[in-house]
Amino acid sequence: MRDPVDVQAVRRHFAFPTLGRIATNNAASTQPPRELVALYQSLAPGYENVHRGQSSASQEMTALFEESYDTIARFVGASGRDGIALYRNTTEAINAVMYSLLTEFREGDNVVTTTMEHNSNYVPWYAMCREILPRLGRRVDYRLARFDPHTGELDLDHLASLIDARTKLVCCTGASNFLGTRTPLRAVRALADASGYLQPTGERRSYLLVDAAQLVPGSFVDVRALDVDYLAFSFHKMLAPFGVGVLYGKPHLLAAALPFLYGGDMIAEGRVFPDRVDYNRLPWKYAAGTPNILGAVVSAQALRLLLDLALSPDRPAYFGTAEPIERSTVRAGMNRVSTWNRQLTGRALDGLGAIDGITIYGPRDPARRTSLVAFNLAGRDPVGVAEALNRAGIESRAGCHCATLAHHALGLTPPASCRLSFYLYNTPDEVDQAVAAVAAVAAGRPAGLDGPRERVAAR
Template identity: 40%
Template structure:
């Protein structure tokens, strides 16, 4: 099944006009839209089952707890993890902060290196910078090649005994590039370094198997995979989660609290301080169920198809530069581009007048933007509800931009 057009009616938000035109949403790499199945699951939870989890000695709380833990099991299975290896948090950003502050802070020291890629989102850069101020560890970056893939020779060269942790995005939110995480993990493990995978873009769009990747930690967000905002997932290998310290303290994550110190609850609850995002977990589980019903292979096939079509049509526009691989086999559905000397914000405004939503800017990856010598790009990103006519509308809008700006 490569034509998922029938699914569009599952997404109520798409049935509206923006600036007098049907809404064409091309910003799913930023956040995805939500199907009725997810909206209804959250609505139903609040109407029928809402109570706090893991504390009430009454039926409703038990029901809420059961559904919360069932959601965990479902989400864990989606990436081939055990329920005990998956902690809920606010999103990829807080998951990566947990690793930096819970593992990095206690294990890094001066002279150590954190090896990141230049493709990382700020969420896999800034936490390491913050922690480095305490540990004295140094941040080093793997560049990319001219074809927008990771420079694996440079990676091999940089990977020495000083490297204690490798941070890599499984799929770039700007370039779309799919990185060879397993290959990177194998090399990193050879020298005893841990691998922290930012899978915020990968999990929504391709089948992710944490064991096949051999990731030590892996983070993703619900809201980019049809689920609600406010909840994300941190996967960690069981033995690492056992020894990692919690980055946040509070209720629900303790075993006992004395005046001066406390002991932690068992994994994964020691990483879930305070009342967790309960309804959001239910919503995320519904999103996983929805994706599983379609099948991640079908999701991927659709994305390859529509991204290939977009690359063809955009590539045919004179003076349009695409930043990312042109081969759909090693890229996702985020297509970043510039058009002549028209600034991406101007493109976004012109497209918005036609009801087309694209992102413009540095996409929370300024080091990458600098390395591309493109401080800002426009980005169209696709998901299961996008169709070829969305790409056609984008191309028409870009033609209008050319006319307005007098680009020959």
Template identity: 55%
Template sequence: MAKKITTDLDLIRIRENFPAISSGRIITNNAASTQTTFKLLELCKKLAPLYDNVHRGQSTASIKMTEIFEESYDTIADFIGAESPQNIILYRNATEAINSVMYSLLTEFRDGDNVVTTFMEHNSNYVPWYGLCKEILPRFGVNVECRLINFDKATGELDLNHMSSLVDRKTKIVCCTGVSNFLGTINPLQKIKQIADKSGYEQPDGDRRSYLLIDGCQLVPNLFIDINKLNIDFLVWSFHKMLAPFGIGTLYAKKDILSRLRPFLYGGDMIAEGKVSQEYVGYNKLPWKFTAGTPNILGTILSAAAIRNLLDLVLNPEKNKYFNSKKRLNKAVVKKAMKRIRVYEEKLSSIALEEFQQIPDLYLFGPKDAKKRISLFSFVSKKKDPFQIANELSKEKVESRAGCHCATLAHHYYRLNPPASCRLSYYFYNTSDEVKFSIDALKKVLKK
């Protein structure tokens, strides 16, 4: 049995909501994708008889669907404290959202510019910028450098001095993860923002600073975000990492930037009604200017419902206070819920860190202080390779992930051969017993 931890979360009730947990699985690969709830699946069924396309019909069903679909944008905007749903663009996943920023900014890059990103990025926030700098822009005679910020190998912390030395008057955009999906490190967003702000880069709207894009895939599901306070230009995250595996990734962007940017995808519904001719195409108002073609309607509705479901689970799982309500979300409520998740996950992390420390010949990546990280843990052992460990853990009913977790640059940074580690990752529905069980299983596998 693990050390008991005090929490405001009603874990027994919370866990009853998840089909995967009810089926007996021990879910410890949450950094890849989290589980969904009975309620969200029931909602999907309930929506089926109402289903129709949005913005494309005068039937009661289409009008109703459009209403629910558009309300979903309000919920998503409220969750991160965005000014309005016009700041929210929905794509298939976070990767597509980052690519959309890259393609929308494409024509703004000037010869000699640079993009600054980090050695700890997920490939989704490195490869698009690599593609831009090495493959796309050179064909147009525009040379843009992609620069990478170091991190400290021992602590897993970003090297801000190195960042300051890389960001200069030619840095169009800084692209950085909020939390590393390999190290677990929580990056200091305010300090990163200050460095990006000081660059002096002249943006087309006259602003003199570098844009900042934060990859929030491991950040938004685990920590409270007040986007206005952070004041960053772009934030992306994916709903499949917060209870809604229904194909939605989010781009938040500042409204003035979105108004000025070129669309990423061109086609139906992103145009202003009637404004298409051989000479001129006018674009729809935000956020629809960036929503070309029929969107993932049910995915959008279920993703917003997942936010409401999450608030209920965390604050009072016996009630459907937010799930059954259409009221706009209040910042204080979101803050209370997300702080509760954070406090609990920090306690899970402390237990995990203690357990990992007892394992001989094991190297754990990232910060050793639970306050500086989230509850995902990547490690390697001298005894077995990561794939062997993950396969043997699976036989012990422990779900882990071996590989580079798409953080390939960081694995090469440590000169890992093969470029792989094994990862266990916990979400707010995991218990301290599950943390202990999974790490005990690891101890057993490594002793064999």
């Protein structure tokens, strides 16, 4: 059967393979294609601020900047740029929701989240309930839904038992960055819908916020089909450089809510008075101060390049253009990425599962998870395992992966695991090399004396 992705053609767009690197820490950050690095340089001669000048350079840069919002909106299926706010990362985007909704919470309300969450989708709600609102004399509770320790699946019955008529917000991961588990978002949406909570908009249901940092990079996502109220993700996990995260919000919610940050450009032009301040129209109401202009432009182009790499890596059609991307194109491209990632993950699960003394966390069916595999080796410290893998040229990650609650829920001491994670530029051979290195570490054999970097250098 033909591979869904021409991986060798894809790899020609990246510099890291020439160094012999086996980049399998993609759940933390992906590698940047050469085109995006060059794009930064090409934008420098015409660089100017946006929304703040009458020069041709400023107006041209403003057009590129605003087009980036349109591309992002089309990629996730939003109705338009008025549902998009840009922040530094997923964490800041989730904090933006917390601070925007802060004053809406009423005495006795609650927030429901899960023990599967990245700290970014738990700690802000902990802080709001335990540290911020108590200082304002208001009691709001948070509730944690458990997951099945054997399968890594969210316990939907337990989640349902926690949601009631005082649940203003349900927060969940779209896919766990430790267990890899894909959350059944439609089922969670149905539970949130049934709460009966009376929102300021007159709706009677709980809002749903999805941390999609691990979901969007490798899946076709349609925010309107999922009917999520808020969704957050980061570009540094999908080929772009660091520094830009996305918050999608339903436009009527963003229009009604208070901003997270206040100051320049989020104000309607000339509408600041001693007794009144009028906010800018969407999406600029949520863009206080000078934004990460080049980051936004390059990140939006990263989405276009990702589709090109998935669909026609030797004949780019969307990168470097403002050509509208159709939903059918996004679906086709991201389905290819998803299929390739699933093949790599299934290969890794099969290989790792044959190693004596290994514990693999999360679903064993690659179709039920994203392209990461976290594990521990009996009697071995996970950090030491990752260091041994690095000597073999395998780039992994060890620690709690900021999924501290889940590690504690499994009783792991220390609360840590080792993780391999894959993306569309990884090859089956790299997966095999990673599995062989883990097997060598588990057996107590040297894993890195003649690793891939040394072999490449010798050629």
